[in-house]
Amino acid sequence: MRDDDKPSSAPPRPARHRAARAAAVLAAACLTAAGCGGDGGPGQARPHPGGAASASSSRPASPGPSAKPSAGGPSPAPTSGGPLPRGPLTGTTVVIDPGHNTRNREHTREISGQVDIGTGRKECDTTGTATESGYAEAEFTLDVARRLRTLLEGRGAKVVLTQDGDRPFGPCVDERARIGNEARADAVVSVHADGAAAGDRGFHVILPAAVRAGGADTARIVAPSRDLGERIAGHFVRATGSSPSNYVGGRTGLDTREDLGGLNLSTVPKVFVECGNMRDPKDAALLMSADWRQRAALGIAEGVGSYLKR
Numbered sequence: 001m002r003d004d005d006k007p008s009s010a011p012p013r014p015a016r017h018r019a020a021r022a023a024a025v026l027a028a029a030c031l032t033a034a035g036c037g038g039d040g041g042p043g044q045a046r047p048h049p050g051g052a053a054s055a056s057s058s059r060p061a062s063p064g065p066s067a068k069p070s071a072g073g074p075s076p077a078p079t080s081g082g083p084l085p086r087g088p089l090t091g092t093t094v095v096i097d098p099g100h101n102t103r104n105r106e107h108t109r110e111i112s113g114q115v116d117i118g119t120g121r122k123e124c125d126t127t128g129t130a131t132e133s134g135y136a137e138a139e140f141t142l143d144v145a146r147r148l149r150t151l152l153e154g155r156g157a158k159v160v161l162t163q164d165g166d167r168p169f170g171p172c173v174d175e176r177a178r179i180g181n182e183a184r185a186d187a188v189v190s191v192h193a194d195g196a197a198a199g200d201r202g203f204h205v206i207l208p209a210a211v212r213a214g215g216a217d218t219a220r221i222v223a224p225s226r227d228l229g230e231r232i233a234g235h236f237v238r239a240t241g242s243s244p245s246n247y248v249g250g251r252t253g254l255d256t257r258e259d260l261g262g263l264n265l266s267t268v269p270k271v272f273v274e275c276g277n278m279r280d281p282k283d284a285a286l287l288m289s290a291d292w293r294q295r296a297a298l299g300i301a302e303g304v305g306s307y308l309k310r
């Protein structure tokens, strides 16, 4: 929607003058990314973001890190956990929201039920998109979420997942938001991959718009969420070499929306990360690479860490 967002990217720290850095960052991104050349119309793409988040489960996580270039290879499985190591994020709580659910497609009736998102009503959840070869967005989001959990827990953060492959469907977007709120999370990241047209490439971070309607009031989270999102975008570029989206956000890597229940209903800083476009063959190849997913998780973890330590 709006293009007034500044490019993010920037190194984390001083959250101020990012605007100036933005251009430099994007330029840097173009030097390293494979997709700078693209172009894609200003596009519209309001593709999918279905969900925002919920169910819970926290758990020491798992392996993640391994990185084989498999396509949709085994996702790091939850492990048993022990006490968290002490680290720079000790004392913080991060909620990770893996978008959709691999079993949503078996529960179309349940997920099509309407829930209140403040500005209106919307489906409980959606199935998400998939690559041409059938690698589901929900598989991708859960894999990245688990890798991210491992990285954040390794730095001492308490991590809660809204779903960990342990629910038959959903959770619904309102519950996903509620999980972050009830955890009093210091930061919430909803992980997604987009379903736009082939040729549309790159990642973007979705920020909550200022919304006050029904049970939604984002006044207190708009600014901190932008800070969180800008830091994640900057680190995502560095870790993955991907370019900001060429079809949404005016190549800033940032977009602001008021139609996502997971953001509208959040009372804690929260963003969505659309890691790439599953419907574009080149982006799909990246999303299906376990090695790339590890880098994506690292970029998000670095951004979250920078935000929490600000």
Ligand code: ZN
Pocket: 048, 049, 050, 051, 099, 100, 128, 129, 137, 191, 192, 193, 194
């Ligand atoms: Zn999604």
